[in-house]
Amino acid sequence: MNVIPLDSVDDERLAVYTQLTNHQLRNVLDPARAVLIAESETVVRVALQAGLEPLSVLIEDRWLPQFEERLVGLLPAGIEVFTLPTEQTKKLTGYRVTRGILCAMRRPALRPVCEVLKRAKSVVVLEEVSDTTNIGAIARNAAALGIDGFLLSPTSADPYARRAIRVSMGTMFQLKIARFNEKQWPQQAFDMLHEAGFSCYALALDEHAYELGSPELPYHEKQALFFGSEGDGLTKEAVNACDYVVKIPMSRGVDSLNVAAASAVACWELVTRKSLEAERDLSRKGSEQDGSAE
Numbered sequence: 001m002n003v004i005p006l007d008s009v010d011d012e013r014l015a016v017y018t019q020l021t022n023h024q025l026r027n028v029l030d031p032a033r034a035v036l037i038a039e040s041e042t043v044v045r046v047a048l049q050a051g052l053e054p055l056s057v058l059i060e061d062r063w064l065p066q067f068e069e070r071l072v073g074l075l076p077a078g079i080e081v082f083t084l085p086t087e088q089t090k091k092l093t094g095y096r097v098t099r100g101i102l103c104a105m106r107r108p109a110l111r112p113v114c115e116v117l118k119r120a121k122s123v124v125v126l127e128e129v130s131d132t133t134n135i136g137a138i139a140r141n142a143a144a145l146g147i148d149g150f151l152l153s154p155t156s157a158d159p160y161a162r163r164a165i166r167v168s169m170g171t172m173f174q175l176k177i178a179r180f181n182e183k184q185w186p187q188q189a190f191d192m193l194h195e196a197g198f199s200c201y202a203l204a205l206d207e208h209a210y211e212l213g214s215p216e217l218p219y220h221e222k223q224a225l226f227f228g229s230e231g232d233g234l235t236k237e238a239v240n241a242c243d244y245v246v247k248i249p250m251s252r253g254v255d256s257l258n259v260a261a262a263s264a265v266a267c268w269e270l271v272t273r274k275s276l277e278a279e280r281d282l283s284r285k286g287s288e289q290d291g292s293a294e
Helices: 012-018 022-026 041-049 061-074 113-119 132-144 162-167 187-195 236-241 259-293
Strands: 002-005 035-039 054-060 080-084 101-106 122-126 149-152 176-179 199-203 223-227 244-247
Touching (some): 012 080, 035 041, 041 061, 041 101, 061 080, 061 101, 113 149, 122 259, 132 162, 132 259, 187 199, 199 236, 223 259
Parallel strands (some): 054 080, 122 149, 122 223, 199 244
Antiparallel strands (some): 035 101
């Protein structure tokens, strides 16, 4: 590890942390050189364990001993670790919430949609979700609740934006992520999902929708859960193309939840809980058959 003390946040060697916009970090013209910024020890650790390539580290100097103890074994031996005094790190927007560590990493390529569908049993599909905070929160919910794939419409926000990664607590790197292109969305997207054996569930406010938790709502082993934009929700075209429309029962005149909160409720009810019930039923049937054989 090559520790390089710096005196100023204006040092050109810190440009990747201080001067480049998310669009510039993405480097659309040369994806092989694209970069992302991981913030906080937890996020950096998860990213390294997921196999991301670190390029450099920026750390508040007072955190260096703790950093060396906890993360040094996960980093390449010669990686540049820049340090700054506290009064300089205060000049970095949002730096105080990172607990002292930033890491520039090679941005992983999104996977082909067909690859995600081939390997997943459950996926979340986001249509026109434009807020990176919501993207990150939904990813964290999906990862925690056993969702395999994370699929985005062409106009949904960047899943590797700095805030999305931070809000996801690094779980973004644990999901299989793909984005439909403009030609695929929306009709080919549904064709691809159905051909891969997925049943599509739209989370939408509709008077004819199933209530979440209803025993009448069919359960399928492979499920795609659709969530729409923060303001208008799913488009009518997407709702009509789904196999089932589902709504979360509300109280006290509240019409709906924030899309991130709704994703947690729906993922638990439609995927996690149903999967656990199916496993228990299978186990119980196996025990009954063993008992009958005796």
